[in-house]
Amino acid sequence: MTVSRAPSGHHGAVARRKFRKTNTDRCVADLVAAIGADRVRADGASRLLASTDASIFVGGHAGPVCFPESTAQVQACVRVAAAHRRPVVARGAGSGLTGGAAPLGSAVVVSTTRMNQILEVDVDNRVAWVEPGVINLDLSNHLEDLGLHFAPDPSSQQVCTIGGNVANNSGGPHCLAYGVTSAHVLAIEVVLSDGEVVMLGGLDAEPGGYDLRGAFVGSEGMLGIATRVAVRLTRNPRSIRTLLLSFGDVESAAETVGAVIASGLVPAAIEMMDKRCVAAVEDFVHAGYPRDAEAVLLVEVDGLPGGVELQAQRVEEIANRFGADVRVASDPEERALWWKGRKSAFGAIARIKPDYYLHDTVVPRSKLVEVLRSIYEIIDRHGLLVLNVFHAGDGNLHPIIAYDSREPGVSEKVREAGREIIEVSLAAGGVLSGEHGIGVEKRDFMPLMFSDSDLDHQARLRAAFDELCVMNPGKVLPSPHSCSDIASLNDAGEDLWG
Amino acid sequence: MDLGLGRAELDACVTCALCLPHCPTYRVTGFDTHSPRGRIALMRAVQDQGAPLTTEIVESFDTCVQCRGCETACPSGVPFGRLMESTRERMVEAGYKPPVRIRAALRVLDHHKALQAGSSVLSLAQRLHLTPSSLSVPKRLPLRRPAMQKSGDDVHLFTGCVMDAWQRDVHVAVKQVIETCGFGVAPTGPGTACCGALHSHAGLGDAARTQARQVIAALDDDRPVLVDSAGCGAAMKDYGRLVGSSEAVAFSERVFDVHEWAADHIDGLPSVEPLDLRVAVQDPCHLRHVQKSHMSVRTVLTPFVRELVELDDDGLCCGAGGAYSVLQPELASSIRDRKTAAITNVSPDLVVSANPGCSLHLQQAGHEVLHPMELVARALRGVQAD
Numbered sequence: 036m037t038v039s040r041a042p043s044g045h046h047g048a049v050a051r052r053k054f055r056k057t058n059t060d061r062c063v064a065d066l067v068a069a070i071g072a073d074r075v076r077a078d079g080a081s082r083l084l085a086s087t088d089a090s091i092f093v094g095g096h097a098g099p100v101c102f103p104e105s106t107a108q109v110q111a112c113v114r115v116a117a118a119h120r121r122p123v124v125a126r127g128a129g130s131g132l133t134g135g136a137a138p139l140g141s142a143v144v145v146s147t148t149r150m151n152q153i154l155e156v157d158v159d160n161r162v163a164w165v166e167p168g169v170i171n172l173d174l175s176n177h178l179e180d181l182g183l184h185f186a187p188d189p190s191s192q193q194v195c196t197i198g199g200n201v202a203n204n205s206g207g208p209h210c211l212a213y214g215v216t217s218a219h220v221l222a223i224e225v226v227l228s229d230g231e232v233v234m235l236g237g238l239d240a241e242p243g244g245y246d247l248r249g250a251f252v253g254s255e256g257m258l259g260i261a262t263r264v265a266v267r268l269t270r271n272p273r274s275i276r277t278l279l280l281s282f283g284d285v286e287s288a289a290e291t292v293g294a295v296i297a298s299g300l301v302p303a304a305i306e307m308m309d310k311r312c313v314a315a316v317e318d319f320v321h322a323g324y325p326r327d328a329e330a331v332l333l334v335e336v337d338g339l340p341g342g343v344e345l346q347a348q349r350v351e352e353i354a355n356r357f358g359a360d361v362r363v364a365s366d367p368e369e370r371a372l373w374w375k376g377r378k379s380a381f382g383a384i385a386r387i388k389p390d391y392y393l394h395d396t397v398v399p400r401s402k403l404v405e406v407l408r409s410i411y412e413i414i415d416r417h418g419l420l421v422l423n424v425f426h427a428g429d430g431n432l433h434p435i436i437a438y439d440s441r442e443p444g445v446s447e448k449v450r451e452a453g454r455e456i457i458e459v460s461l462a463a464g465g466v467l468s469g470e471h472g473i474g475v476e477k478r479d480f481m482p483l484m485f486s487d488s489d490l491d492h493q494a495r496l497r498a499a500f501d502e503l504c505v506m507n508p509g510k511v512l513p514s515p516h517s518c519s520d521i522a523s524l525n526d527a528g529e530d531l532w533g
Numbered sequence: 534m535d536l537g538l539g540r541a542e543l544d545a546c547v548t549c550a551l552c553l554p555h556c557p558t559y560r561v562t563g564f565d566t567h568s569p570r571g572r573i574a575l576m577r578a579v580q581d582q583g584a585p586l587t588t589e590i591v592e593s594f595d596t597c598v599q600c601r602g603c604e605t606a607c608p609s610g611v612p613f614g615r616l617m618e619s620t621r622e623r624m625v626e627a628g629y630k631p632p633v634r635i636r637a638a639l640r641v642l643d644h645h646k647a648l649q650a651g652s653s654v655l656s657l658a659q660r661l662h663l664t665p666s667s668l669s670v671p672k673r674l675p676l677r678r679p680a681m682q683k684s685g686d687d688v689h690l691f692t693g694c695v696m697d698a699w700q701r702d703v704h705v706a707v708k709q710v711i712e713t714c715g716f717g718v719a720p721t722g723p724g725t726a727c728c729g730a731l732h733s734h735a736g737l738g739d740a741a742r743t744q745a746r747q748v749i750a751a752l753d754d755d756r757p758v759l760v761d762s763a764g765c766g767a768a769m770k771d772y773g774r775l776v777g778s779s780e781a782v783a784f785s786e787r788v789f790d791v792h793e794w795a796a797d798h799i800d801g802l803p804s805v806e807p808l809d810l811r812v813a814v815q816d817p818c819h820l821r822h823v824q825k826s827h828m829s830v831r832t833v834l835t836p837f838v839r840e841l842v843e844l845d846d847d848g849l850c851c852g853a854g855g856a857y858s859v860l861q862p863e864l865a866s867s868i869r870d871r872k873t874a875a876i877t878n879v880s881p882d883l884v885v886s887a888n889p890g891c892s893l894h895l896q897q898a899g900h901e902v903l904h905p906m907e908l909v910a911r912a913l914r915g916v917q918a919d
């Protein structure tokens with residue numbers, strides 16, 4: 036290691052860097068001693084990549100990146116980090132949309148990609164024990180022959196990990212009928228900030244005491260690192276019907292959603308895409324989505340064959356009342372293609388503009404039409420472009436603002452529009468995040484939703500698990516409610532390429 | 534450092550991560566540096582943010598198999614293959630050359646005659662460390678073989694370099710099938726030594742362009758050019774972009790993977806007793822992710838075998854990757870372990886692969902691998918077992 040590249044005349048900076056480097060070197064040496072050289076990557080490239088996730092947040096600064104393969108190795112990493120007073124940040128696939136896995140304060144990053152074993156499948160009790168780095172879709176594929184699956188199906192399910200799902204309490208299209216991740220997690224083995232291992236929850240129907248498992252699900256890596264998870268498995272539906280409804284205007288689509296739910300039907304999924312979104316995904320999947328419709332709904336009903344037939348008919352009748360054009364997937368291939376289109380929506384946005392920023396607010400279904408109208412109005416006023424694709428059945432909006440960050444002034448407008456979208460959603464009785472979490476990206480919006488006292492209570496819960504505030508500090512809770520000094524965490528840390 | 538990457542092509546990546554599980558090197562290492570998204574971010578860092586080409590960044594680029602599984606998976610249409618080829622070309626220009634033995638071996642590929650002589654085949658094999666002990670080169674290594682006879686002028690059959698020297702049996706089978714469809718076949722022979730695919734993967738762009746121009750000049754007519762090696766076919770379909778002339782564009786449009794062509798002429802084949810085999814289809818990446826004509830293998834093969842089975846790995850690369858298995862032996866073999874697991878899962882009688890590199894790589898792990906056309910030819914000859 037050398038500091039010879041530092042410009043002369045900056046002795047203070049050089050001295051500081053020298054100190055940091057030796058400090059880092061010792062931390063890396065201890066990590067290597069603890070878990071082996073081939074499981075620690077401390078180079079600039081590895082750290083640069085571990086500093087980001089799938090969001091637009093760019094302020095992350097990763098320290099050494101560790102790839103443990105067991106609970107004991109995770110413990111070792113956490114202990115070394117503690118000894119060197121480094122924060123610790125767990126990282127799954129890095130598909131998060133709020134900077135949750137983007138470390139602040141040159142943290143030791145604990146990547147779970149090598150803890151990817153499905154440990155045990157108990158078919159009778161419909162429970163599987165998995166390591167946190169198991170990819171969501173790999174788990175369901177593995178279970179297919181047994182007629183089972185893991186119900187939460189985020190659109191990122193081909194890449195996101197169970198650990199990430201647990202940390203963000205992720206949802207997905209089919210969570211309308213089946214519930215989000217917290218309904219499918221029974222027990223979690225967790226490494227706490229001091230290296231202790233605890234088991235939260237249990238396989239019993241009603242484990243005694245407080246539901247700490249429930250507190251951990253959705254804690255965004257701030258209470259500890261999940262190292263094993265017992266997940267509930269869901270039986271594959273015997274029969275499925277998938278309908279594609281196209282509408283001449285967005286309002287009719289939104290009203291159809293309300294009418295379907297009001298009729299007492301509980302479809303497995305109701306997803307909506309507007310015209311621009313359809314155009315972007317159709318360019319990728321060529322699934323036959325109608326490009327001329329102003330909005331489409333993808334509705335799926337499942338269950339026993341006879342019942343499914345009836346439900347599909349009911350949906351069709353309701354849709355017809357709102358002037359929809361209705362198509363039913365003719366075979367499993369067509370259904371798969373329709374879903375592939377829906378699930379690629381975020382990625383396909385780059386076909387329109389190179390950057391996107393999205394929100395994840397949830398609004399009461401009865402307010403869908405009204406809030407959507409306001410969103411289009413906000414976007415028009417700022418001269419921006421929005422694509423809407425969302426879990427309509429839950430009222431969980433995902434307005435995606437597509438933009439080009441190189442156009443002068445546009446990033447500010449995007450942020451301002453984003454803020455206004457949150458405000459109209461909250462004013463309509465909604466909440467800040469349906470499933471993507473808060474991370475760092477939505478952190479400073481928390482006071483719009485929670486009072487000071489709410490935030491302090493959340494901070495106290497966090498401190499009960501992690502007194503020293505080393506687990507993923509600077510996330511979710513804004514200053515001054517956060518136990519860390521967020522400003523100091525934003526310090527760039529050492530140079531990546533020095 | 535300028536990597537020659539287009540702004541729009543780089544910007545197309547919105548870092549969504551959907552490509553990660555489709556990348557063989559990410560799958561086996563779990564490293565972001567070994568993922569498509571990571572590699573693109575590092576290209577950006579080098580080209581736009583002044584990052585130096587550190588050992589780890591070079592490693593990140595070098596470990597890419599160039600299978601382009603990420604391209605198929607990417608909803609936003611990032612042209613990853615192009616990005617990586619350009620990156621490698623600029624790295625070579627900047628002095629990051631592929632190892633000497635690889636460059637020497639690639640020079641042998643340029644000379645078809647030398648390659649035909651048995652001694653050269655062996656020396657090539659040794660240089661590439663593809664000696665029979667380390668990589669089961671076909672047992673009956675053809676030291677000298679009679680040239681294939683031309684049977685007509687309807688189509689060219691591109692005979693290539695490595696493939697012609699080692700897998701003449703495949704060309705013979707392909708020729709038989711095309712003839713049975715009622716077409717006369719002109720094997721391309723010496724004028725078209727090598728398609729240049731390995732050169733362009735290694736960043737030797739000029740050498741690749743020279744090869745491409747030679748091939749185009751040697752086949753200067755308007756007949757279809759059929760290719761039975763997926764890697765060569767993919768490269769030749771890309772001559773238009775590589776060379777950039779209208780002549781090259783027109784040439785690329787005449788290039789067909791042999792299965793693609795046969796699927797269109799399948800009515801010309803007689804119906805015969807299918808071979809009593811359960812056959813697993815391994816899709817070469819350059820057929821599935823680049824040419825996107827892997828389905829035609831199934832169309833062509835279905836009538837001729839008892840059962841075709843699919844692997845459950847979603848077309849993940851086998852790790853062969855041209856010279857990759859020589860350059861990155863450890864990664865290549867970990868990647869192959871996943872493929873082996875997928876093959877074992879479906880317990881086939883044998884595996885078919887439409888690319889010689891994949892066949893050799895899988896044979897080395899003990900799998901029995903044939904070219905799909907060898908099975909079709911066998912069924913047409915009415916021979917159940919060879």
Ligand SMILES: Cc1cc2nc3c(=O)[nH]c(=O)nc-3n(C[C@H](O)[C@H](O)[C@H](O)COP(=O)(O)OP(=O)(O)OC[C@H]3O[C@@H](n4cnc5c(N)ncnc54)[C@H](O)[C@@H]3O)c2cc1C
Nearest residue numbers: 127128129130131135190196198199202205206256261470
């Ligand atoms: C195209 C696309 C579509 C998406 N669709 C959906 C969707 O439909 N629904 C949805 O809910 N989300 C969606 N997401 C967001 C994201 O995929 C989910 O939040 C996912 O659960 C994140 O998983 P991950 O493995 O990538 O976690 P990461 O991004 O790596 O991490 C996310 C958070 O989890 C923490 N974490 C990770 N592993 C552990 C662990 N073992 N223990 C403790 N904390 C841990 C991290 O510290 C971080 O705070 C989408 C994202 C993309 C890019």
Ligand code: SF4
Nearest residue numbers: 546547549550552607
């Ligand atoms: S899928 Fe495409 S857009 Fe998404 S991270 Fe990979 S290359 Fe980038």
Ligand code: SF4
Nearest residue numbers: 556597598600601603
């Ligand atoms: S070409 Fe293959 S190995 Fe290279 S990044 Fe893409 S998927 Fe990975």
